[in-house]
Amino acid sequence: SQTIHQWPATLVQPVGSPLSLECTVEGTSNPNLYWYRQAAGRGLQLLFYSVGIGQISSEVPQNLSASRPQDRQFILSSKKLLLSDSGFYLCAWSVGQLNQPQHFGDGTRLSIL
């Protein structure tokens, strides 16, 4: 069966510091991969998605970037964090067409000080 790993679970970073969050999927090949952010008490906002290695689609212009160096690895990065980058970051995967169900990792709760 498929599993998704996301780390770290919590992260506290100072303003202006860099960020790297990693997500890996096991048990499937060529998954679609997604990064979402959820602000406190709000719905999920799609940040990036990828349908294959090196293919990244950005949904919201912002202080973040994403990369997919391997088939089942998705990385979210920032060179300089802003206070507004605080939130709950979720990685998700799906297979097949993009309208298929997405399954989420456990998330990273990021606090910027």
Added chain:
Amino acid sequence: QKEVEQNSGPLSVPEGAIASLNCTYSDRGSQSFFWYRQYSGKSPELIMFIYSNGDKEDGRFTAQLNKASQYVSLLIRDSQPSDSATYLCAAFSGSRLTFGEGTQLTVNP
């Protein structure tokens, strides 16, 4: 107008009752619809998806879709305290999934 709208609640029902959660969407081109359950501090968990008009049942859960009226609903029969969570509705259109802000459900013992 929000693309996917849900009543934020909180919705409170007694144990054993039917909980009814509703969602409307603005994009008539939306193709598929999903319900996720999210416990406080946890990530969303997929509980139902529906692509065609009508009802889809899975255990105690029934998803209902009416594309003409652009609404999706989730019924939870025999509600249990463990069903207390925030329920997120999502609609797929174009190339992305758009989420509502969720309805908080509390099931009282």
